[in-house]
Amino acid sequence: MIKLQQIVKTYNEGTDQAVPALKGVSLEIGRGEIFGVIGLSGAGKSTLIRIINMLEVPSSGSVVVDGVELTTLPESKLREMRRSIGMIFQQFNLLSSATVKENVAFPLRLDKTLGRDQIENRVSELLDMVGLGDKGDFYPAQLSGGQKQRVGIARALATNPKILLCDEATSALDPKTTSSILELLIKLRDLLNLTIVIITHQMEVIKECCDKVAVLDGGVIAEQGTVVDIFSSPRHELTARLVNSAVRKDVLDTLEHMTLITEYREGGSAVVELLFLGSSANDPVIVETAELTGASISILAGSIHHFHGEILGILVVGVAGTQEIIDKALETLRGRVYRLNFLGYEVKTPEESAT
């Protein structure tokens, strides 16, 4: 649906104040996907999303949306194309001088073939869809942040676009409102078969609603993949930091008080992190492994995270026994869980009941 190839964007190009924002970004976003782009401020996220609808013109590279190369389109054709790409913003960007209805009607009025009645019907249909059917005659200043964003969404979807771009759309909202907006986006994706691109600096947003994610760091994509993959095994340092702050906080707090070494010592126990995904999170893996191998397994920390459509469980356990028993237990565990990360040996056993 959206294909970016080798996108380079340098501001003030050719002057001594040249600022590189994107240094060769390639992305492919499939139809109906909710694709997240996460990064710290200054990573180039805003530039990247604006390149998809050509609000920013890339210095080089190719932008293909729905089979059309946008970088070579003339301005008038581009304007036409933008009507099939909706966009919502962090600051909502509603006209303060216009009512909710007028705001939503704005993109419709640009289409001279639409009659007054058609526009009016479409507007009330859109407002119902985002749950603001009774707020049509309000001015934006009379609405809450979440309601303003709903107006923004209704406006962005007025022209039946196939793509919705979300530029930090929930960053100005509180966590509860954020969740309700993200739920609405998921609902609309399913209802309208939208392709949604979300840029954010909040890992929670990625966790709650994205199918895939790309991590943008210093103008390049550090890593990308499915959300579950990225969360369960981040490879890039920045990704690990973002993921850890989002899902491993409790786990890391526990580990902070332990001294781990790489070699096994008599009476020591192995500390491993187990990741459970989906249905395997329900299996009695720990007890069965203990019974099977004779290892004594203690739970040190754990947390369960609900992703959009998936459950990820994180459990840190201590496995005590002889070297042989530990090895066998780890092997058994490895076969039963989604992923096992070996963290080290703890010298003092967490429990005194080792066999």
Added chain:
Amino acid sequence: MSELLMSWGLERTLANNIAMLGQGTLDTLYMVLAATVISIVLGVPLGVLLLVTSKGYFWDSPRFYAVLGAVVNALRSVPFIILMVAIIPFTKMLVGTSIGTTAAIVPLTVSTIPFLGRLVETSLRTVPYGLIEAAQSMGAGPYTIIGKVLLREALPELVQNFTLTLIVIIGCSAMAGTIGGGGLGDIAIRYGYMRFQAGMMVATVLILIVMVQLAQWLGDTLARHVDHR
């Protein structure tokens, strides 16, 4: 008008003076309103042009902006009373004479357009750039953005600035009176100053004060009415 007043039993001089003040007020209103309307008609496009050619806006053109800005600044730096005299040939060319209320409208307008242009530019700059971006993302072209986003969103500020312009023009119109522009300024100088008629001076000042108060009140009310932020 003075006959009518005398028929009510007013003394001749007083009746004549009141009639004169009435005529002066009408002349001033004519000059001021005409100059304000023309200034708005020409000053708003000037302000829009200044904004959209400035850095970061959609017709970004540093050279054009610099030249236009320099012209605007040059016109603004000439004091009104000098400008009025300096452009007499231009005024004659336009209205055929340099004396009278209609002729006074020309220098009033010429001096006010660049002033209002800058005010309009500043007002439009208060519209968050995100709104322009949002309109662009919906496929709006430059003219739609100017009309339906910039001017519409800045309307409360624009109304305030139109009021300010109107008041500045009232002040300048009195100056125009000194070189034969007619109106209240003319009366104040000829009778109040040159003939030492303190009563006439006080009367013109009072009328001008009332005019300015009314203009400000009207402007504030209108601005409040269009402001939904």
